[in-house]
Structures are given as C-alpha cells and as structure tokens.
Amino acid sequence: MNPNHLRDMLEQVRTGNVSPEQAMERLKGMPFEDLGFAKVDHHRALRKGFPEVIFGGGKTAAQIVEITQRLHESEQNVLITRLEANVAADVCAALPALQYHPHARLATLLRHPVEITGRGAILVVCAGTSDLPVAEEAAHTAELLGNRVERLHDVGVAGIHRLLAHHDLLQRASVLIVVAGMEGALPSVVGGLVSVPVIAVPTSVGYGASFGGLAALLAMLNSCAAGITVVNIDNGFGAGVAASLINRVGTT
Amino acid sequence: MNPNHLRDMLEQVRTGNVSPEQAMERLKGMPFEDLGFAKVDHHRALRKGFPEVIFGGGKTAAQIVEITQRLHESEQNVLITRLEANVAADVCAALPALQYHPHARLATLLRHPVEITGRGAILVVCAGTSDLPVAEEAAHTAELLGNRVERLHDVGVAGIHRLLAHHDLLQRASVLIVVAGMEGALPSVVGGLVSVPVIAVPTSVGYGASFGGLAALLAMLNSCAAGITVVNIDNGFGAGVAASLINRVGTT
Amino acid sequence: MNPNHLRDMLEQVRTGNVSPEQAMERLKGMPFEDLGFAKVDHHRALRKGFPEVIFGGGKTAAQIVEITQRLHESEQNVLITRLEANVAADVCAALPALQYHPHARLATLLRHPVEITGRGAILVVCAGTSDLPVAEEAAHTAELLGNRVERLHDVGVAGIHRLLAHHDLLQRASVLIVVAGMEGALPSVVGGLVSVPVIAVPTSVGYGASFGGLAALLAMLNSCAAGITVVNIDNGFGAGVAASLINRVGTT
Amino acid sequence: MNPNHLRDMLEQVRTGNVSPEQAMERLKGMPFEDLGFAKVDHHRALRKGFPEVIFGGGKTAAQIVEITQRLHESEQNVLITRLEANVAADVCAALPALQYHPHARLATLLRHPVEITGRGAILVVCAGTSDLPVAEEAAHTAELLGNRVERLHDVGVAGIHRLLAHHDLLQRASVLIVVAGMEGALPSVVGGLVSVPVIAVPTSVGYGASFGGLAALLAMLNSCAAGITVVNIDNGFGAGVAASLINRVGTT
Amino acid sequence: MNPNHLRDMLEQVRTGNVSPEQAMERLKGMPFEDLGFAKVDHHRALRKGFPEVIFGGGKTAAQIVEITQRLHESEQNVLITRLEANVAADVCAALPALQYHPHARLATLLRHPVEITGRGAILVVCAGTSDLPVAEEAAHTAELLGNRVERLHDVGVAGIHRLLAHHDLLQRASVLIVVAGMEGALPSVVGGLVSVPVIAVPTSVGYGASFGGLAALLAMLNSCAAGITVVNIDNGFGAGVAASLINRVGTT
Amino acid sequence: MNPNHLRDMLEQVRTGNVSPEQAMERLKGMPFEDLGFAKVDHHRALRKGFPEVIFGGGKTAAQIVEITQRLHESEQNVLITRLEANVAADVCAALPALQYHPHARLATLLRHPVEITGRGAILVVCAGTSDLPVAEEAAHTAELLGNRVERLHDVGVAGIHRLLAHHDLLQRASVLIVVAGMEGALPSVVGGLVSVPVIAVPTSVGYGASFGGLAALLAMLNSCAAGITVVNIDNGFGAGVAASLINRVGTT
Amino acid sequence: MNPNHLRDMLEQVRTGNVSPEQAMERLKGMPFEDLGFAKVDHHRALRKGFPEVIFGGGKTAAQIVEITQRLHESEQNVLITRLEANVAADVCAALPALQYHPHARLATLLRHPVEITGRGAILVVCAGTSDLPVAEEAAHTAELLGNRVERLHDVGVAGIHRLLAHHDLLQRASVLIVVAGMEGALPSVVGGLVSVPVIAVPTSVGYGASFGGLAALLAMLNSCAAGITVVNIDNGFGAGVAASLINRVGTT
C-alpha cells in the first residue's frame, strides 16, 4: 500500500464508499500499521512499573547526577547499577533521596513504593562471598521490579552439604537465580534439585584460566541440567529482570 | 551426628524416652537427612510427565534402539534428539511406534497422550530457514512437555518488516524462544517488542567468522534488551525445557 | 494513538470534520505508520533488479532445484552461491537454463539480461590462485548486479612488483575488492595505492595459525591504510553486493 | 629490462634512433617505471584536501604539540584523534587555534575551510549513548573530509520503533555509518531498511562476554544483511574515511 | 522414602515392631542418609589440621583483619594468600602475631605448631626468579599442611645443565611441584627424570603471546611426559594442597 | 672438563697417581656425570613394570602391528591406546594374543601377569555414559600399571543424589580420577567430599560452546575445591599414569 | 617527478643537453625507478637455483600434473609439498621422472643436480615420530636448496638423555631446525645447548588442548632461550627455506 492508496481510501471514507470500520479492517490487514499503533500503547504498558535504569559503570558522579535529575519529570523509580562506593558518595551528596546499597553496588530512588506483583519468591543463590555484588545486584533489581526475594549465600559446590542443607528453601522458590564464578558449577547442581526455572549468572570472580569469567560462562552454557538459561558475565541486573518477567508469566 | 548417636536415638525411641515426633524433629535438624528423604519424592514428582530423553547424536541406530527398549518398562514418553534421517530410518524400522520429525531431527515414542499443563502459548521464532532444525527441536520438546506451541519462521532482522507484521502473534505468547544463527540479532529486536521472558538460542548456522555459532552466542549474551537469557549453541532441546518450566511457574 | 483514536479519526473523515489530507498528515505524524506504508514501496524499489539469491552450501541438489523452481514465478534473475561441482551437475541436469561457473562455485539463471547500472568498473584483486573461488564469487555477483568488472589475479604481496606492474588498472577502478588469505596483507598495500573505496575479503586459504581465515581477517581489520572495510571470511558474495551498492551511490 | 638496456635506449635517444616519445612509451611498457612516476603525482592528488592525521592515543600533550607544529609547514588541515580531555587541555593551551570536540575525543586545526565535495549526505547512526565518542569521531572525520553529515543517535535495536520513526532520514542518506557496541545488531537491521552502502563500526562498549568489542565485531561480520562492510573496533576515524571515499565514487 | 514412611518406621520402633538395629539398617539402605551422617564426621576429620584459608587478593587490609579475627574462635591455623606487601603492612600492624612471607605473598597465623604428617619431602622446582612468588606460595602452603619441603630455584630449560646438576635432589623427593611461566617446558623435562608424581603450575610470567600464562598452561596440559597433572595459572596454593594430599596417600 | 682431561685422569688412575676413589669424587664433582650414570639405572628402575605404550590414534592397523612386533623382544607388557574398533579388528587378527577392550578403545598384550603394587584402590568416577571411553582408558591404564581399580559411572552433578548414594565408595579410595565433559563440574563436587588426591579429566563430550572440551577443561582448572589437578582433554591414559604414581608414593 | 619531467629529460638527452649517463643517474635518484630496474635482475638472481614450489595440499592429482607440466619450460627444479600418498600415486604415474618421499609427503622433479652452496650442515631435530612428516619436509626442502642436512629424530624432552647423548651432532651444525608438537618444549632445551640459530617448527601433533598446534606454537614463541625464531604450525617447508637463507648469509 502506498500513500496514494491510503489517500484514495481516506477519500472513499469521506464520500461514504468505505465505512470507518472497513477502513479499520483494511489498515489492520496492511503489513505494519497495526503494529505501529499498538506499539505505542503496548510499550507504555510494558514499561508501567518498570524503573528507569542507569548503568553507572564508567560514568562520573556528575554525569550520573545529571541523568538522574533529567529523569525527574518521569514518574518512574530509578535504579543506578554498577555504582562504586567512591562515586556513590558524591552522587548521594547531590541526591539525598537516593538509597545506596554498597554490597550490590547500586542505588535506588523511589518515586512510589514498590508493589509486589510477582507470583512467588525469587531465590538468589550465590556460590562464594566474592560473588555477592553480582548476586545482590540481581536481588535488588528483582525486588525493585515487584518481587519477593530470598537469598542463599556461600553454598559453593565444593561443600555440597551446605547447599543440600537448604533443600526446603530451594524447593519453595518460584524462580532461581544462581550466581557463581570460578568453575561455575553451582547452577548445574541446583538445576538438578529443583523443577522451576534456573537463571545462571557467571561472574568474573577467579584468576588465571578463569579468563574474566569465561570459564564460568562456558560451564553454565554446557550445563548437563536441562532447562538452565544463562546471562552475560556479572550481569546481575539482567538476571533480575529475567527472573521478574518469569515470575509474572500469565499474570497480565 | 554419627551412627552411634543415631543408634542411641533410635534406642531412646524404642524405650519411649524420645517420641517419634521428637526423633523426626531431630533428624530434620541434622544437616542432610531431610534432604535425602525429600529428594526422592520430589524427584519423582519433578519427573512425572517429563519424558525420558535420549541424545541421539553420535549414537548408532542399534544403540538407540537398545536404549529405547531398555526404557520400555518406564511409563514415560520417550524423546530422541539429534536423530539424523539415515539413522532414523533404521531406528524406525526396529521401533514402528516411533514418530520421526525430520525437520526437528527428533523422534517421539508416546506411552500416554501429552496433557497441556503450561499456562499460555510458547512462541518459537526463527531467523532463517537454516535455523529450522533447532527451532523445531525446541518446539517439539515444548509440545511433548505439555505446552501449546506456536511458530514464526524466517523473520530475520534484515527484513524487519516481516517480523513486525506478526506483532499480534508476538504479543499473545507467554514465553518466546528466539532462534538465530549468523549475527544472532533477532532476540534483541524481539526482546524490545515484548514484555514476557525471551530465551535466545544461538545456532551454528553461518561460516567464517561465525566460528560455529560463537558470534551468535556472544551477541545474545550481550543483548541490550534486558531480560533475555541464553542457552548453548544449537540447544533447541534445552530451550524447550526452559520455556516449559517458565510456562508452568506457580502452577504446582 | 490507539485503535480507538484511529477509529474516531476515520469517523471524522466520514463526517467531513477531518479532510483526507488532514488525516494523511496526522497518520504521517504518528510514530511508525509512514514507515509502514513507505516500506513496502521502498522495498519493492530496492529489490528491483536485485537477483534472488540461494545459498547453496550444505543443500542437496534436490533442495536447490526445488527452491529455484519455487522462485520461478518471480521475475528476478537467480543466483546460487557455494554450489560445489558435484552438486551442480545434478542441479544443471534438472535446470538446463542454469549457467554454472565452476571457479566461482556459483550458478545463474537469467530471466532478463543484466543491465549495467554501476558508475565505473569494479576491480577484483586476488592474492593467490587458491583465493580464486572467493574472488570469482565476488566478480560474478557484481556483474549480475549490473556492474562492469575487471580482474587482477595472483598479485600477492611477496611479489610486490607483480601488483605494481598493474598500476593503471588499479587507478582506473571505481571500487576495489581485494581478496587474500594467509596473512591478508594485500588490501593494506592496495589501499595505499588508490584513492577509491577498497573492500577487503579475507579467505580461509592457509593452514596452521591461519585458523580458518582468522589471521587474514584480523590483519584486514587492523589495516594501516585508512578507509578499508572488511567482510566475513570467504564472503565474496557480500563483497560483490557492497561494491555494487558503492558503485551506484548517488545514481538513484 | 636491466640497466644496460636502459642505457642503450638512452643512448639511442641521444643518437636520435629513438625519439623521446618512443622512449616514453617503452618506459611505460616496462614493468614498474610508469608506476614509479605516476605514483608520486597520484599520491599528491590523493592527498590533496586530505587532512594530516595524528593518532593521539597514548601520546603525551608535549608529543602531540610537537608533531602538530612539525606539520605546520604543510598546507593541510590537521586532525588529532583519540585525544582525551585531560591531554586536550594542555594541547589546546599550547595551540590556541585548535578546536577540541570532547564528545568525539578529537581536535582539528583548520588551515583552510573545508569544501563539500561528497555527493550526498553521510548519516551516522548510533545505538547507544556510550557509543557516541566513536560515532562522533566518524562524523567529524567525514565532515573534515568534505562531506555533509547527519546524525541519528540512541536508536538501539531493543527499541526498534525509535529507529523506524526516522525512516525518512535513513532513506535520504547516500552512505550510512552504523555504530554499535554490545551485541552489534543495529547494522543488520539498518542494512535491511536501506539500499545504499552501510559501514558497520563495532565499539568496545559492553562488559563480560563482549570481550572488548569482539561480540559486536563478530556480529557485524556475520550480518545477514548483504552488503554491509565492517571496520575495526572503535575505529570511527576509519569509517569516516571509508564513507567519504564512497561518497566521492565517480566524482574524480 | 518420604516423611510419612519415616514417621511410621519410628512409630514402629516405639512400639517395638522394629528394632533400633533394623531401623539402622533400613536407614542405611536409603539413598543418602548414611552419607549425611558420615559426611559430618568425615568432614570434621578432613579438616583436622587443615588451616583456614583467606584469599587476600582484591581485599582491603580492613576486610582481611576482620575475617581473620572472625576465625579466631576456630582452633585452626590461618593462611592468607595473595597478600601484597602494602596491604600486608596494615594487616600485620593490626595482627602482630601474623607472620608475613613477602616472596610468597602470604601470611600465616599459627594457633598450634605444624606437625609433619607427610610421607616424604615435597620438592618445589622453579624455572625463573619471576616465578618465585608462585613457587613460594606452593612451598609455604605445603609446609603449613604438615610436609617437609625442599626448593630448587632458577633451573629453566634453556640451561638444562643447571637442572641436571641437581639430579639427586630430584630423585629423593616424594612429590614434585614444578613452577614455570613463559613456554612452561620445565615440567615435561622434570617429568622425564623422575618416577614420582609431578604437579605442574603455570605462571603468568611472560608477555605478548604468553597471554597471561595461557601458553605455559597449554604446554603443561600437552606434556609428552605421562603422568603430569596441572593446576590453574599462578595457583601455587592449589599445588601445595594437592602435593600434600598426595604425600599423605595411604597414611590415614 | 673435556675428553683430554678425562683421559689424563684415567691415565693417572692407571699409574696410581689418582686412586679410583679420588677419580670417583672428581667425576661426582663434575656437573653432570653423576646424573648421567645414575640416570641409566634409575631409568631402568622406573620403567620396570611399566608397559610399552603405543598411541594408536591415526595409525593404520599395519603400522600398529609392526610397532607391536618390534617391541616383541622387550619383556614389557604392551598397551595400545586410542584403538578404534574397526582398526582393532585387523590388529587382533594379526596379533591373536592381544586383548581388546572396546569401551576403553585400548588393547593390551601381556608378557607377564600384572602385579598389584599400588597402596589402595583407585576409583574412576564418570559423569555420563558418553564419558565412558575416557574413563575406561584411565581405569585400564591404572590396572595395567599394578593398581586395584574401582568404577563409579553415570553420576553427573545434575543428579547429585546418585553421586551421594555412593559415599562409601568415594571414602575408601586412595586416589580418585574424575571424568566429565560438558560443564566439567563433577570434580569440584567430588573434591569437596573426599580428602584424597583427585585427578580431573575433561572430555570432549558436548557440543556448541563446549568447544571440544575447552569448557570442561577451564571449569576443572578453576575448581573451587582445593587440591584438584587436571590433565589434558580426553587424556584418560595420562590420568591413569598419574593416579598410579600417586598410589605408589613412598613405596619405593 | 611526473611524466612531463621525464619527457623533458628525454628531450634533453635527445638534444645532447643531458648525457645518457646523467639520465641514468637522475633516474636512479628518483623514488622508485632504480627499484623497478634492479628488481627484475635481483629477482632473477634471487630465484636462480631456487626450485619452483607447488603446494599440493587440497589439489587433485590432475591439477598437480597440469601445473607441473606448465612449469616444464622453466629450467628450475620442482618441489611439490603436502602431497599425500594416494594423490602421489596418480601424479607419479603421469610424471615418471618425479621422485616421491612418502615420509616427507613431498615430491621432487630435478632438471639439474642440486649443488651444495650452504656453509655448514643444517641439523633437523624432531621430538616424536609423529612429527616426522614435518621434519622431513624441512630436511628435503633444505637439501633441494643446496644444503647438507643431518637428522636427529625422536629426542623429545621427556627423555632428555636421548637428546643429550647427541651433543656432538648438535654442536657441529650451522643452523638447527627443531620440530615438535604437543607442548613444543624441545626448541627451548636445544636453544640452551647451542650457540647457532635455531628455527622452531610447531606441529599439529597432539589432541585436546593442543588445539591443532596452538599449544606448541605459543610455547615456542615464549621460549626462554633467547634467539629462537618460529614459523607457522606444520610449516616444514618454510623452516627449510629460512635455514637455507641463514646458511648462505654472507656467501653472495
């Protein structure tokens, strides 16, 4: 359909040869227009309740403050990820309403309270204490997106009994986020113990042949526990978003 | 707690000094035993309805037939993945009840009809016709696991209008599996159009600097669309399982 | 704008409150609809004269014949790339009108003669005889897309005089495609001799630390001759398309 | 031809047996000499209007000032790339005529105004705000080389509507430079929307499995949109030069 | 066995229908319980004499001091690895009982003297002086775990006579730890000279194509001397633990 | 010391100017001679009982038969590794005394019965049935080298209960060889359950991002269970040799 | 100098204002012409005695025969490398004068006897029998290029005594070529024993983490023995040429 066709059709609407309903139908039958219209609304719907997100890594305090203030007119909550402590100090000084979570290296600015909309609890499991920042990034993200979050830390596979001792906790979660560096084996073990979705997060914790998290990433992608899915190295934020989407499947 | 302690406690149960309920509590308080007991049941529950799966890749027809027959006493449906056409011919000759799906390179042996237990529809989106075997592996797996599955094929990002024309289909799915080789860009575009979980499946389709699917895999892991999760290269089966788990979140 | 707004506006067209022209303007001002409409036409325009392309690699003769025949209703010329000689024999038997070019491993099926629309000549330069298939794939593609093509073969950098002896040829080209495997140095040298666009094509020719063309690819990406651009390993077809687009810049 | 032959011929010129014109012809017919002679002129021609370029990365302010001043006798404009803000401050203090563009991390020193010699507009498209420095390096380079440049920023593929809303802008460009980090998918989508040359520039924006831009680079090399060519990671300068050469095809 | 079955059985113990011995047997016959019980004891046994270990890399002095003090109630010796000199100064100031070994970049806090429990001597062989920190980390770890340790330093393969001159030392060791960076060839040569276990430790010593120790790692994994095993790059601690376990084989 | 010096000294021994004891001392004081002398004996001692080993991979049946027969004069047992079934058939036809183990893809030719010289049992643990050939190569090698070998198969980490159910078996081994492909997580879990040396063997089992066993190899090198050592991908033979050396520590 | 200048000068030669000798001088002083002239002669000189080389890998017998016959008019000897036995049979049938060396996988066709022009002996040292084809390719190449060649095979570093036993042989060589696969350690050891140039040749012998010879290549590049240089994996031919050039330094 080209502009002339469209103009013709509109002319026919004007002359009464084509009814508005018929025009609607024809427009819907065209390749993209229905998309175009729907897209706007949908997008608005999608983003309702979703916080504005600022990736703080590599940005100066001044830049972060400026972006945060620019988002002020929006009604959304704000999430700043990868915010190191020294930068956070300056950002918080300029934005006193900001709440900084040093373990998770993120800050939140709440315009409205977070409403729990997820079905069940999201459990964030973490192999070692060095993986905590990524795990907490995932946990805080999921909380800000309206989920109840539980945490299980320091249950690496070399001490499998520590993990097994929390069998109940594993069983009652709706979705699991499993965070591990080094050999990245934890998601495989956890995936074999539960029957709910498991999101694996490799971290860059390690040295030498961990190659910045590559070893953990490859391990998770090759997991023998079917049904595990993986996000980028250190991507706690992405895992939190994915878990939140999963936790709301079928609710809208 | 060592065996002697256990024996003592059981002795005290016998003498009435400890009630069975107290014994239960003590056993639960011990590091692993509750796990051990629960595990069995849980595992049984988990696997109820889950088919037995045989990875057919690299196996001879004789081996596959033998394994399939060994699973005969089990009450489960059987799924054979990565079953190439020439091997399938021999397997089907030996096992006439087997249904072979050549596009998906898999076969199923149904002991009982598949019951739909998933919440909504799982949509399998596929970039190019060469990605079809992986997409169909995902689709058939999800169907066998009790999900309604829809398909959208040949909607690569270089012809974005073909994808956008199916906006409705994208919007009404509960979970999406997006399969793409080469540059692996499709999940990012799809992820920006929907507000439900997206599982990205890189395929080994491509040549040269695709390095057997590595290019697509890295692209998907680095997706700018938050909330996408990724499985191994060509792992349609794993994507089908993950999507099925997601589609049942909160149903049990 | 949602469907209701659209329906209201169409109603107003019907009642004469809004003229068709005003409706056109409003639709144009909406986020995507202008795109949607234009896209169809544009796409048609774009593809006018562009052949249908079939990637023959990994396909059976039967599959290629079937796809080619399905394209029969289209008015376009057909190009089949990566068609090995043994497969080509069977394809040509079934499609006698097909012309097979064994060096380039491609076949063409002309529905209408190719019209020269490119500005100047495209020169395909090739380092070694083993790189010929890729170079010829590029040359034939460019010819089929309406360009005059010249060829300069076997002018590797280890015998720089052979290249320099064809200085005139290099100077009179509009666009150059430079094909090389092994160390992939030729595009850098050529790029320093001409002042027109150079498209570098790494090939998988080599062994050991060539890692399937990776060495040549990296060399070309790191060329010290500014203005060189690169395509995938062995991607003669892509280079031919890119050169053709460049050779038509400003003609439409 | 060896020195004796040359001497003989010159002797024959002296004796009148060979005319200067005949000698010219013979020299031209020899393997390299015509090259040698032409090369100088050509090279001069090529470089006319081309700025002198200094790669500022890793150089001290003192070194940059010294090199810039050494180029003073040249009549050319000067372009300094990869000039970080802290170094730029010192360089600008020493060279007050220098213009620094912080977003593009480059500086220019104009000896003569830039004349527009390119055919049409070069459009620089950029996926995210973090990719801006590379995009602006490309844009400024193209401008300095005599092209009209337009910009389209922050149109990543996860919000495809933002890109599609600028369909007109995409359609009217002569050449496109598409800059993206992370999954590097934007060039594939753009390449499917236009019918002019597209130069893809991967950036090192990303973390984890982006491996310093490798993910974006591989994605772009494997693009399913035929005709896209690629430059090195973060090589905005090279993309600007390539686009400028393309925009002048057939003008000289 | 599920909780109900367990409760029933315990009830039967109470009523005398099942004797404690029978209950023991049944519990043992269940999948995991014997494990669960034994695990605790065993684990305790395993860790007896094993020091508490703190990975100091990337931790602040304050964090290390806090963790060390938290371990105070434990009766174990403490080992802090990857403790750089500048951090160590502050840690030692806070914990005067700490002994710092600058070459090995580790510190020990002894609660009880180390008892020699290993069979023979562990010999730590080191290719170059730059590999010393890793070698000393291995040596100190092995000593702290109760082994007699000998050292042979600076015997790289390019001066094979220096190694061969210590033939006696090589022959009398029970286990060898061989530490080398760069080409990592030393373990192969040593492995051919002895008939006891050899643990190879690649180090990140080198530059360029050593790729952070990858070259040495690959060399060691591909050793033509059968029976060599390898640990992670720079993992002197892990080598010390492995050698200690080997040196105690059959002693418990 | 050069030959002349040696001859002089021997002359002095003859004339009585130097006693044999003094000559011995002088020879010992020289850099290598003691080595040289000792080496021969030692080497002989080392190899006593060690089989002759032929790497069958890539060799024809004729070549293997020829090499095996050439070793006939030796008194040693012979071990042929990587002997595929089709090659083995021809080899066995020519050498009827050969015993072929198809699962392990190896054959043995015993000149004398194998004597058990290892301290305890070596336990070979195997993650999946596809890893069996490598596990059996390790097991047979260890047996041929004089060790008692136990086997525990198909205990992958996704079904951790299967592993834990064999706790006793794990506890009573002297040395463990743990074989796993895909994510290679099993050695970490096993390493946390035992207090004896663990040799990890990555296998090439897997596809896609397993990259021929690289994923498993990296996982094992980065194991969080201290004391694990690793051999090359699929190197069951090397693991068997290493385990055997460990199992004999201190016995000679 | 541009064409006009050249024409002027030739005119002046004609008129006698410039003598042929002066013209010669001026031409020599110009940027490239001396090169052009000299290049021809030089090149001829360089190639005198150098055989024509055909890379046989991946070529059919028919192609090799055709190329060889086309070279017939040349007076040079012919060397065909990478000629597998099955292809060689057909080639030899067609070219009875050809001599095939199966171990080296190469064939030679001598038009004139090879004259020894190298200074001393080139010694080819080889780690294992599987490396023999590459070693023999190097040795035959060096012989054909006019060098005396000695061989030392099967002296891998795991049996260092076998290498050391041939100390004299090592000492009397002018140049060494050291060929090794797997861990590639041999060149480092040899490099420490001699004071002449050592060319290291990595081979693709190995499996798993040898990654097709990468491990050996990296080891050789990182050799701690200063002065070792390296060629591509399996490039025995290149090593033979390099050794030959070295063996003639200063002779021309």
Next chain:
Amino acid sequence: MNPNHLRDMLEQVRTGNVSPEQAMERLKGMPFEDLGFAKVDHHRALRKGFPEVIFGGGKTAAQIVEITQRLHESEQNVLITRLEANVAADVCAALPALQYHPHARLATLLRHPVEITGRGAILVVCAGTSDLPVAEEAAHTAELLGNRVERLHDVGVAGIHRLLAHHDLLQRASVLIVVAGMEGALPSVVGGLVSVPVIAVPTSVGYGASFGGLAALLAMLNSCAAGITVVNIDNGFGAGVAASLINRVGTT
C-alpha cells in the same frame, strides 16, 4: 651403569685390567658423560662476549640496581631491557656509568668495548613510529652483541613507495629485522624484495581487533613470503639475538 660399576671399572684401570683408552670408550658409550664434560666448556664459550641481560619490566629501580651490582664481579657487559623512563631515572642515579636509551627503553653498562664480530650489516626496518621502541630494542641488542646495525623507519605498507625508495638499503643487508604492529604486513612485502633471512617482530601497537599484537603475530606466521621467521610480540631483544646469531653463522 651405576656408581659401583664405575668404581669397578676405575679399579680395573688402576690394576691395568682395563686401559685408559678402553675406559674412555666405555664412558663414551654411556649415554651422557661426553656431553656432560663438553657442555661446561662449550657453555663458557657460548657466553663469551654475550652480555648479561636483565629484564627490567615490572622490577623496581632498587631491584634493578641490586641485580646490576651483583653482576659486577662478572666481566660481562650488562643490558637492561624494558626499562621505563621513570624507573631509569632512579637506576641511573644509582649507577652513573649506565647509558640509558629512552627510545629503546633499555640501558647498557659496558665493561669492555663492543667488538664487531658479525659478518654484514643487520638492517632493522620499522613500519610506524609507534613501533620504534621495539625496533630500537632490537637494534641496540644487535649492536651490543657485536654487529653493525642500520635502520629504516616509518615505511609501512600503506605507503609502499617509501619502502621501495630504499631498495639499496634493503639489498645490502645481511639479515633483516622487520618490526610492525597493526596488520603486520611489512615482513611479507620485505621478504619478497630480499634474498636474505628476515626476522619478523610483531608489536602490540594497535587497538580493538589487534588484540594486543595477536593480529600482527598471526599475519607474520602466515606470511606468503617463504623463509620468514617470527619472534614473540614486542620481543625486540629476541630478534636482536637471533639476528646476531645468524650474522655469525660459520664464523666460529
């Protein structure tokens, strides 16, 4: 042969049962002793005139000064490589006799004047100014080892005329060291112009897909110019040593 056998034989020499000549023969027949004796002398000979070398990279000024002073008793010249300017200042303050070469980042301490022992001139060719430090490291090393060294800088392949203009210089060298970063193409071009040994040195100059010099390294290893050999990335020192060894072939 064990010590007792040796003692017996020496006793028999004493008693006259074995003559010194027979003893010599027997010792020679033993695996290593002739080597052992010769090795010492040889090694001494090898090192005569060779400077002591200190790798300054990563060392503090204090460490370098200490090592240099410890070498004081040696009669050798001293060469310190990888000595950055800020460290060099402190080192020179402590060792006033030291000569620092900032471009080459190395320092020399001459105990005796360098004597020219090399046959001809070593020419160091360098692609870009950023490659100068590596080129100068090679040049200074070769000079210190007794060679006449010439330099040709800034002759990258993108301006091939600059290289060709120095044809004479290239032709008269005995050995060439060719240093290049980025695409590393220069050695291939140079290798085609000369008939003497060429040592290629890749540098880490570049960014993005140069991957720290990997691109240049791979290019050089895959050079189509036969006879080029390669050293590690940035290894100017190694190239200088290799060139020096080559330049002395046959002189001793």
